[in-house]
Amino acid sequence: MKEKLFQKIMWLAQKMGSQIHLRSMRDAFITLIPFLVLSGMMILFNNVVIAPDGFLSSLIASGRLADWQTVGDKVVNGTMNILGVLIGILFSFNLARNRQYSNPLMPALVTVACLFVLMPVALPFMPVSGGSAVMVTGAAAYSLLGTSGTFVALMCGALATELFVWISKSTQLQIRLEGNVPPAVTQSFNTLFAVMITILLFATGSYLITTLTGHEFHEAINVLIQAPLLGLTTSLPGFLLLDIINNALFSLGINPGGITGAVLDPPLLVAMQQNMDAWAAGRA
Numbered sequence: 001m002k003e004k005l006f007q008k009i010m011w012l013a014q015k016m017g018s019q020i021h022l023r024s025m026r027d028a029f030i031t032l033i034p035f036l037v038l039s040g041m042m043i044l045f046n047n048v049v050i051a052p053d054g055f056l057s058s059l060i061a062s063g064r065l066a067d068w069q070t071v072g073d074k075v076v077n078g079t080m081n082i083l084g085v086l087i088g089i090l091f092s093f094n095l096a097r098n099r100q101y102s103n104p105l106m107p108a109l110v111t112v113a114c115l116f117v118l119m120p121v122a123l124p125f126m127p128v129s130g131g132s133a134v135m136v137t138g139a140a141a142y143s144l145l146g147t148s149g150t151f152v153a154l155m156c157g158a159l160a161t162e163l164f165v166w167i168s169k170s171t172q173l174q175i176r177l178e179g180n181v182p183p184a185v186t187q188s189f190n191t192l193f194a195v196m197i198t199i200l201l202f203a204t205g206s207y208l209i210t211t212l213t214g215h216e217f218h219e220a221i222n223v224l225i226q227a228p229l230l231g232l233t234t235s236l237p238g239f240l241l242l243d244i245i246n247n248a249l250f251s252l253g254i255n256p257g258g259i260t261g262a263v264l265d266p267p268l269l270v271a272m273q274q275n276m277d278a279w280a281a282g283r284a
Contacts, residue, residue, distance in 0.1 A: 020098050021158055028090035029265050035086065039079035043276055046072035080273065081142040084149030088115055091157035099165050106191055107161040113195075114160040114202040115153060118217045119144060144218055147273035150266040151229075152221050160198055167194040233267040 046069045048054060052062035092111035096104035123141050124133035143149075167173060173193040177186050206217050213220055232238040242264060278284065 021095065024091055024094035024098055025154065025265075027094045028087050031090050032083065032086055035079040035083070039076055042072040042075040043080075046076075047279065077142065080276075081146040083145075083147050083269065084153040085112065085115060085145050087150055088112065088153035088157045091154055092161045095157065095161045096165060099161075101165050101168070103187055103191075106187075106195075107164045110164050110195055110198050111153075111157045111160045113199050114156050115149075116140065117199060117202045118152060118156060118206050120216045120218070147269040148222075149218065150269055151225055152218055154266060155221065156202075160202065163201065164191075164194050164198045167197055173197075229267040230270055233264055234271045 050056060050065045050068050050072075052065045052069075054065075056065060088111050089108045093104045093108040096107040101107065119140055122135045122137045123139060123144075125136045125139065125141070126133050144152075168191055175189040175192055177189055209215070209217050209220060215223070233242065
C-alpha cells in the first residue's frame with residue numbers, strides 16, 4: 001500500500017515538475033533571485049539604516065539621509081518595481097526555448113509589447129503636492145509593472161509565446177528573401193506576420209474586455225485570479241496546508257521548489273510587496 005502511494009506521488013511530482021509551463025515559470029523565478037536579493041537589501045538599507053528618523057539621524061541631517069535614499073529608490077525601481085516585466089520576459093524566453101523555438105528572444109520581445117498593449121491608456125496619478133488623483137496618458141505605473149502585475153505578466157507570457165510560436169510555424173505567413181541576405185534580416189521578415197497578428201489580437205482582446213466588462217485587463221485579472229490566490233496563500237489555514245504539502249514532499253525526498261514554487265511564488269511576491277509598501281508608509 002505504501003509502495004503504491006509513494007509511486008503515485010512520485011508520478012504526480014514528476015509530471016508537475018516536467019510540465020513545460022511550470023518548468024519555464026520556475027526557471028524564470030530562479031533567474032530573478034539576484035534582483036530580488038538586491039531589492040530587499042536596498043529596501044532594508046533605506047528604511048532602517050538611513051531612515052531620516054532612524055538611529056543615524058542624530059549624526060547626519062535628516063535631509064541628507066532622505067537625499068541618500070534616492071539611490072535605493074532608483075535600485076528598487078529597476079528591480080522590484082519592474083519585476084512583472086522581467087518575469088514576463090524570462091518566462092516567455094524559457095517557454096519558447098523549451099518549445100525548441102529557434103529564436104526565443106523574439107517571443108520574449110513580443111511578450112513585452114503585449115504587456116504594454118494590455119496597459120490602460122490613461123491612469124490616475126497622485127500629484128507630488130498632494131490633492132486628488134489626476135488622469136494621465138502616455139505613462140506606465142510601477143503598480144502594473146512590478147509584483148502586482150505578476151499574474152498578468154505570466155498569462156501574457158504564456159499566451160503570447162504559444163500564439164507567436166504557433167503562427168510562426170505557418171510557412172504561408174513567412175516572407176522568404178532570396179540572395180545573400182543577412183540571417184538577422186531573414187529571421188525578422190520570417191516573423192513579421194507572427195508579430196503583427198499576435199500584438200493585434202492582444203490589442204483587440206484588451207479592447208473587448210474593457211468594453212464588455214467596464215474594467216481594464218489588469219483589474220479583471222486581479223478580481224478573478226490574483227485576489228483569490230492571494231487570500232489562499234496568505235491565510236493561516238491556506239498557508240498551513242501548503243506548508244504541510246511542501247514538508248510531505250520533502251519527506252519523500254522530493255524538492256517541492258520545482259513543483260509548488262511556480263504556483264506559490266506569484267501571490268507571495270504580491271503579498272510581500274504590499275507589506276513593504278505598508279511598512280514604508282508607516283502602516284501595519
